[in-house]
Amino acid sequence: MSTVDAGRDASRDAWRSVWSSLAPIGRDPASGGYLRLSWSPADLAARKWFVTEARARGLAVETDRNGNLWAWWGDPAAGDAVVTGSHLDSVPHGGGFDGALGVASALLAVDALRARNASPRRPIGIVVFTEEEGSRFGVACLGSRLLAGAVDPARARALTDASGTTLAQALAGAGLDPAGIGPEPDRLARIGAFVELHIEQGRQLSRPVGVASGIWPHGRWRLHVAGEGNHAGTTLMADRRDPMLTAAFAVLAVNKEARLLGAHATVGRLVVHPNATNAVPETVTAWVDARAAEQSTLDLLVANVRRRVAERAERDGTTVELVAESVSPAVDFDAALCDRLVAALGPDTPVLGTAAGHDAGVLATAGVPAAMLFVRNPTGVSHSPAEHATDDDCVAGVAALARVLEELAC
Amino acid sequence: MSTVDAGRDASRDAWRSVWSSLAPIGRDPASGGYLRLSWSPADLAARKWFVTEARARGLAVETDRNGNLWAWWGDPAAGDAVVTGSHLDSVPHGGGFDGALGVASALLAVDALRARNASPRRPIGIVVFTEEEGSRFGVACLGSRLLAGAVDPARARALTDASGTTLAQALAGAGLDPAGIGPEPDRLARIGAFVELHIEQGRQLSRPVGVASGIWPHGRWRLHVAGEGNHAGTTLMADRRDPMLTAAFAVLAVNKEARLLGAHATVGRLVVHPNATNAVPETVTAWVDARAAEQSTLDLLVANVRRRVAERAERDGTTVELVAESVSPAVDFDAALCDRLVAALGPDTPVLGTAAGHDAGVLATAGVPAAMLFVRNPTGVSHSPAEHATDDDCVAGVAALARVLEELAC
Numbered sequence: 001m002s003t004v005d006a007g008r009d010a011s012r013d014a015w016r017s018v019w020s021s022l023a024p025i026g027r028d029p030a031s032g033g034y035l036r037l038s039w040s041p042a043d044l045a046a047r048k049w050f051v052t053e054a055r056a057r058g059l060a061v062e063t064d065r066n067g068n069l070w071a072w073w074g075d076p077a078a079g080d081a082v083v084t085g086s087h088l089d090s091v092p093h094g095g096g097f098d099g100a101l102g103v104a105s106a107l108l109a110v111d112a113l114r115a116r117n118a119s120p121r122r123p124i125g126i127v128v129f130t131e132e133e134g135s136r137f138g139v140a141c142l143g144s145r146l147l148a149g150a151v152d153p154a155r156a157r158a159l160t161d162a163s164g165t166t167l168a169q170a171l172a173g174a175g176l177d178p179a180g181i182g183p184e185p186d187r188l189a190r191i192g193a194f195v196e197l198h199i200e201q202g203r204q205l206s207r208p209v210g211v212a213s214g215i216w217p218h219g220r221w222r223l224h225v226a227g228e229g230n231h232a233g234t235t236l237m238a239d240r241r242d243p244m245l246t247a248a249f250a251v252l253a254v255n256k257e258a259r260l261l262g263a264h265a266t267v268g269r270l271v272v273h274p275n276a277t278n279a280v281p282e283t284v285t286a287w288v289d290a291r292a293a294e295q296s297t298l299d300l301l302v303a304n305v306r307r308r309v310a311e312r313a314e315r316d317g318t319t320v321e322l323v324a325e326s327v328s329p330a331v332d333f334d335a336a337l338c339d340r341l342v343a344a345l346g347p348d349t350p351v352l353g354t355a356a357g358h359d360a361g362v363l364a365t366a367g368v369p370a371a372m373l374f375v376r377n378p379t380g381v382s383h384s385p386a387e388h389a390t391d392d393d394c395v396a397g398v399a400a401l402a403r404v405l406e407e408l409a410c
Numbered sequence: 411m412s413t414v415d416a417g418r419d420a421s422r423d424a425w426r427s428v429w430s431s432l433a434p435i436g437r438d439p440a441s442g443g444y445l446r447l448s449w450s451p452a453d454l455a456a457r458k459w460f461v462t463e464a465r466a467r468g469l470a471v472e473t474d475r476n477g478n479l480w481a482w483w484g485d486p487a488a489g490d491a492v493v494t495g496s497h498l499d500s501v502p503h504g505g506g507f508d509g510a511l512g513v514a515s516a517l518l519a520v521d522a523l524r525a526r527n528a529s530p531r532r533p534i535g536i537v538v539f540t541e542e543e544g545s546r547f548g549v550a551c552l553g554s555r556l557l558a559g560a561v562d563p564a565r566a567r568a569l570t571d572a573s574g575t576t577l578a579q580a581l582a583g584a585g586l587d588p589a590g591i592g593p594e595p596d597r598l599a600r601i602g603a604f605v606e607l608h609i610e611q612g613r614q615l616s617r618p619v620g621v622a623s624g625i626w627p628h629g630r631w632r633l634h635v636a637g638e639g640n641h642a643g644t645t646l647m648a649d650r651r652d653p654m655l656t657a658a659f660a661v662l663a664v665n666k667e668a669r670l671l672g673a674h675a676t677v678g679r680l681v682v683h684p685n686a687t688n689a690v691p692e693t694v695t696a697w698v699d700a701r702a703a704e705q706s707t708l709d710l711l712v713a714n715v716r717r718r719v720a721e722r723a724e725r726d727g728t729t730v731e732l733v734a735e736s737v738s739p740a741v742d743f744d745a746a747l748c749d750r751l752v753a754a755l756g757p758d759t760p761v762l763g764t765a766a767g768h769d770a771g772v773l774a775t776a777g778v779p780a781a782m783l784f785v786r787n788p789t790g791v792s793h794s795p796a797e798h799a800t801d802d803d804c805v806a807g808v809a810a811l812a813r814v815l816e817e818l819a820c
Contacts, residue, residue, distance in 0.1 A: 033684070092684035093639070093692070135686055201644035218643060220687050229503070229794035232676035232699040233628060233765040234611035237669050239790070244661055244677055251658035259647050266642035267654055269687045270680060274443070274502035276545055277630050277679045277697040279793035282503070287687040289642040355643040380649070383689035384639035 011395045014111065018104050019394070022049055023096055033093030033385035037161075038131040039067075039170040046088040046100075050128050053107050057114075059126070064187060065180040066146040067130040067171060073110060074123030080192035082409040083125040084109065084401060087132035087143070087359065094133070095387025097199040101375060103128055105197045105398045112402035113410070120409040122192060129359045136161045136170075139326045140220065144359035148366035149183030151326075156181060188363075193337055193408050194370040196360040197401050199389050203380035208396035210350035211341045212333055212372035215361040217298050218291035219327030223250055223309065227318040229274065229282035240280055241317035244272065247284035249312040250305065254288050257304045263292035264355050265301060287325070291355040295330055331361040334369040341371055344407040345400050356382075373400055421805045424521065428514050429804070432459055433506055443503030443795035447571075448541040449477075449580040456498040456510075460538050463517050467524075469536070474597060475590040476556040477540040477581060483520060484533030490602035492819040493535040494519065494811060497542035497553075497769065504543070505797025507609040511785060513538055515607045515808045522812035523820070530819040532602060539769045546571045546580075549736045550630065554769035558776035559593030561736075566591060598773075603747055603818050604780040606770040607811050609799050613790035618806035620760040621751045622743055622782035625771040627708050628701035629737030633660055633719065637728040639684065639692035650690055651727035654682065657694035659722040660715065664698050667714045673702035674765050675711060697735070701765040705740055741771040744779040751781055754817040755810055766792075783810055
């Protein structure tokens with residue numbers, strides 16, 4: 001066996017060892033997908049896994065006021081830190097790589113630096129942001145938004161999950177003080193560079209690793225349709241005020257407007273009340289996820305949907321509200337940092353934009369020099385149990401992240 | 411005060427006393443609607459209420475093998491019994507009168523007969539059928555269908571609720587033997603006449619009480635649409651196989667076909683998986699409730715929906731299944747029994763059909779001479795917290811039922 005082969009095998013073994021300790025946490029045996037909603041038992045177990053792994057590497061672990069976890073190599077008080085990391089929560093029945101790949105790769109990148117006896121000049125941090133997916137409380141990137149002051153703490157505390165539990169209650173249940181959440185400008189100011197590694201979520205990469213140039217403007221809107229609950233059998237068709245009709249029309253209108261405008265828009269979540277087979281519903285709530293390359297396109301999309309749904313509601317005798325839940329402007333990652341990443345990884349490294357939101361985008365918007373590495377996704381499938389990256393590409397991702405940390409911090 | 415006034419006041423007081431002891435059970439303070447899903451704690455409390463009320467009247471209470479409750483005045487073994495009653499379960503957030511009015515009125519009708527020292531020649535029974543709404547396990551009139559042999563016991567045992575609990579588990583949890591469910595022909599043969607009192611569910615009555623002539627053919631079908639779960643942001647519109655689009659189209663098609671054919675059809679229940687804002691769903695399941703005056707119209711409606719949804723699924727790249735969950739043929743209530751009811755209540759008594767299914771329809775289909783009394787619903791609203799009947803109309807319903815029991819049994 002050559003030295004190169006031996007090194008590759010060792011990297012793959014190291015990757016598999018770390019990954020196999022994380023992968024079972026919160027995986028639903030039935031769907032094969034993950035149920036790591038923030039502050040759920042599965043999420044707490046994944047957080048505990050991170051703390052154990054970080055401490056095993058001699059990193060100093062702390063939880064910030066918003067519930068994000070930080071592990072430090074060096075003293076963060078020195079400032080100008082190089083931070084990497086991602087998140088461990090999942091969409092319901094989501095894939096195992098989204099978020100978790102960035103956290104596991106960060107730990108392994110630290111191992112790689114240690115193995116080559118690197119001595120960082122700048123503190124290196126690994127962060128695990130909470131509620132990145134917004135799957136439990138509805139606001140994507142909630143942990144980083146709170147940190148950055150991009151969401152009002154009082155509004156955040158009152159956010160509820162599907163069973164009516166507030167974020168405040170969930171935080172208190174996990175031993176955090178809900179009154180303490182909110183912006184931490186000092187913590188943010190200590191970050192000199194943030195580089196998040198993430199699985200790519202389209203099929204844009206023909207090589208194992210690429211560098212992200214920016215994020216499309218995007219957001220989620222809640223469409224609430226109210227009608228009149230009634231008996232499905234006895235109510236005359238002409239007497240109905242059925243919110244399901246308006247919601248169904250909205251689903252199709254969202255799709256059509258997105259296609260016409262070259263945008264991406266989706267209704268992936270729908271809640272019907274009372275959701276009984278033999279009852280005309282009282283209310284239907286639909287969530288619209290919309291993204292476009294340009295802010296003006298996104299604005300037009302939302303305006304068109306709003307207008308068409310209002311017209312339909314008039315016909316259906318229903319009332320509609322379309323309210324923004326979280327909206328993110330376009331993000332251009334730090335150009336100098338991106339250039340440095342490409343230089344460190346080789347001039348052939350692909351540079352690509354994405355329509356997916358990330359904590360790196362929130363930090364960039366808050367003024368932190370931020371960038372991202374993407375690891376190839378052979379099928380492009382994401383937010384699904386079928387999401388996948390090969391072991392070799394994951395190992396290449398770790399190597400790239402280690403190279404970047406070395407370039408920036410050492 | 412005249413004797414008539416005093417009698418009316420006494421009847422109203424009696425009505426209010428019984429009703430006020432039942433009305434709080436399972437009422438959701440937030441919606442004002444009822445959450446009496448079968449075998450839930452609220453349903454068990456309502457059943458206990460019935461047993462207590464029946465025993466207080468000296469009636470002999472028994473639970474049959476399918477979980478239906480029976481209270482007897484006289485010995486049912488004598489046969490040719492006159493049975494009344496209805497159900498106590500509700501649709502989620504349904505009204506308080508649907509089912510419960512028939513049970514409470516039956517108890518009060520027995521009181522009325524006792525007050526006039528009636529001595530029935532035939533045994534009089536009050537039945538509380540279980541899972542009439544099908545809101546927990548999906549099959550409407552499950553208790554009466556099992557009794558009548560109209561549903562396969564093995565299939566019934568395996569029915570699951572929204573959380574995956576089977577009917578067998580729910581029955582065992584309530585102390586019943588799931589292996590024992592199934593037809594009870596001897597019990598059925600002892601019923602010489604079944605008269606169910608129920609709140610009317612349209613706005614067909616201009617008088618307090620009417621007699622039902624029959625029930626439209628009706629049924630519920632499960633439409634399961636499967637696509638490909640994926641990321642809502644990064645998946646190109648052209649690459650999607652989004653089951654939400656097919657389901658939304660189906661909602662609108664069901665409504666349009668019903669209107670074109672003069673039928674009633676509704677999608678009131680929808681389950682999206684994984685139901686995440688930022689994920690194209692993997693599957694969407696929609697339930698179609700459809701009813702028509704003629705069986706041929708109902709068949710055509712279902713065939714048209716099936717064809718149109720299949721065409722749409724082809725465009726969406728999804729697959730669809732449309733499966734009947736419970737289908738009930740047209741019911742003509744026993745003509746001689748209906749005539750006798752009208753004769754007893756007065757020749758001006760309105761006779762009306764209905765599009766709502768009832769346990770009386772299941773018994774009629776099984777060959778039991780059956781009929782129904784309807785109590786006026788001033789708004790026609792049903793399966794909703796806004797469902798309502800006035801105290802005076804409820805009292806008139808009790809008087810009518812007592813008159814009918816006297817006519818048939820004494």
